[in-house]
Amino acid sequence: MDEAHRLKRLPPYLFSTIDALKEEQKAKGIDVLDFGMGNPDLPPPEHVVQALLEAAQKPEMHNYSKWSDDTEVRFRKAIANWYERKFNVVLDPEEEVVPLIGTKEGIAHLSLGLMNHDDIAIVPSPAYPVHFNGVVMAGGILYDMPLKEENGYLPELHKIDAPILHRSKLMFLCYPHNPLTATADLGFFEDVVKWGKKKEIVIAHDLAYSDFVYEKDYRAPSILEVKGAKDFCIEFHTLSKSYSMAGWRLGFAVGNKKILSILKKTKSYCDFGMFKAVQEGAIAALEGPQDYVDKIVKIYRKRTELFIKGINQAGWDIPMPKSTFYIWAKIPPRFHGQSSLDFTKLLVKEGGVSVAPGTGFGEQGEGYVRFAMVQDEKRTLEAVERIGKVINMPD
Numbered sequence: 224m225d226e227a228h229r230l231k232r233l234p235p236y237l238f239s240t241i242d243a244l245k246e247e248q249k250a251k252g253i254d255v256l257d258f259g260m261g262n263p264d265l266p267p268p269e270h271v272v273q274a275l276l277e278a279a280q281k282p283e284m285h286n287y288s289k290w291s292d293d294t295e296v297r298f299r300k301a302i303a304n305w306y307e308r309k310f311n312v313v314l315d316p317e318e319e320v321v322p323l324i325g326t327k328e329g330i331a332h333l334s335l336g337l338m339n340h341d342d343i344a345i346v347p348s349p350a351y352p353v354h355f356n357g358v359v360m361a362g363g364i365l366y367d368m369p370l371k372e373e374n375g376y377l378p379e380l381h382k383i384d385a386p387i388l389h390r391s392k393l394m395f396l397c398y399p400h401n402p403l404t405a406t407a408d409l410g411f412f413e414d415v416v417k418w419g420k421k422k423e424i425v426i427a428h429d430l431a432y433s434d435f436v437y438e439k440d441y442r443a444p445s446i447l448e449v450k451g452a453k454d455f456c457i458e459f460h461t462l463s464k465s466y467s468m469a470g471w472r473l474g475f476a477v478g479n480k481k482i483l484s485i486l487k488k489t490k491s492y493c494d495f496g497m498f499k500a501v502q503e504g505a506i507a508a509l510e511g512p513q514d515y516v517d518k519i520v521k522i523y524r525k526r527t528e529l530f531i532k533g534i535n536q537a538g539w540d541i542p543m544p545k546s547t548f549y550i551w552a553k554i555p556p557r558f559h560g561q562s563s564l565d566f567t568k569l570l571v572k573e574g575g576v577s578v579a580p581g582t583g584f585g586e587q588g589e590g591y592v593r594f595a596m597v598q599d600e601k602r603t604l605e606a607v608e609r610i611g612k613v614i615n616m617p618d
């Protein structure tokens with residue numbers, strides 16, 4: 224039995240190599256400190272769990288969820304209201320909002336719904352993996368758009384050749400950026416929308432980390448705040464990070480009606496939506512008190528500051544990230560002969576600390592590793608100590 228060619232075209236899933244190593248260390252009795260996956264460790268808001276529990280007791284919650292069902296209608300309205308409150312973007316809940324079983328699912332299905340075999344998708348490198356893996360699975364052609372430090376990790380759109388643009392159908396963007404932690408301001412999105420006009424390229428912006436910003440006086444904007452963006456842009460958002468609901472699988476796409484109708488149609492052949500009680504929890508999260516969000520951002524920030532201070536003292540020079548709950552770190556000079564995967568393996572084997580290798584996010588990630596700050600302060604400090612020993616061990 225052989226897998227399909229489209230699966231063979233996918234880059235190796237580096238996280239499974241690391242998972243295997245982690246398990247090996249655990250089997251030896253080592254308490255592995257896991258900074259690999261961006262899997263929030265904090266509990267979701269109590270009132271959200273309560274809403275789920277109450278809803279789960281109602282008989283009408285348990286059949287297939289339909290677009291016209293009361294819960295779905297209220298969920299889409301809650302998303303539209305949330306967007307208006309947060310970004311001052313007005314959305315029609317019927318045509319400009321599509322709920323998703325997590326944004327990862329929606330991003331993959333967007334490529335499936337849009338890409339023909341000779342279409343190109345312009346995807347930044349590094350990127351969150353489904354931005355490029357979804358294109359490959361859909362049979363499209365990838366065009367890597369490198370994000371360089373000297374440009375503040377913003378793309379150089381004007382450098383993309385006309386023949387590439389001519390065959391391109393889709394482009395992904397993501398600010399605040401995972402894994403780079405870079406941010407973009409409204410001026411950048413204005414330039415993108417101006418550039419994208421009349422190009423017949425769908426621009427999909429992933430705004431998963433809009434709440435996780437650490438710079439003073441900075442707010443992460445929605446691309447839809449730009450006039451004319453709705454003509455060819457959509458945006459993905461998720462409850463996984465801001466409300467620590469990653470396991471609930473709750474995301475949504477908003478923006479251009481036509482693009483969303485394609486996404487909705489693709490999904491209609493693949494899934495039946497979400498458990499309605501889960502959607503009730505989502506409504507409670509979006510419509511309830513929002514102080515929770517500030518509280519968890521402060522927690523992630525404190526962990527990040529502790530880590531950065533400690534790791535710099537241990538001799539690994541890493542700057543404080545601008546956003547997200549990640550740290551994107553250049554491998555220390557002493558280890559420059561090693562690939563990011565080898566260095567990741569070294570940290571697990573010698574330090575019992577698991578991180579994500581930079582190349583898991585594309586070729587441009589070589590030479591870097593990513594830390595997800597999903598361990599409490601005590602374990603974060605323990606990790607700093609262990610990593611300090613590894614990077615300073617005698618030759």
Ligand SMILES: Cc1ncc(COP(=O)(O)O)c(C=O)c1O
Pocket residue numbers: 261324325326327328351397401429431460461462463469472473474
């Ligand atoms: C940039 C980005 N987009 C999307 C996702 C996935 O979100 P969801 O849990 O909604 O599928 C993640 C998760 O880490 C992410 O980092």
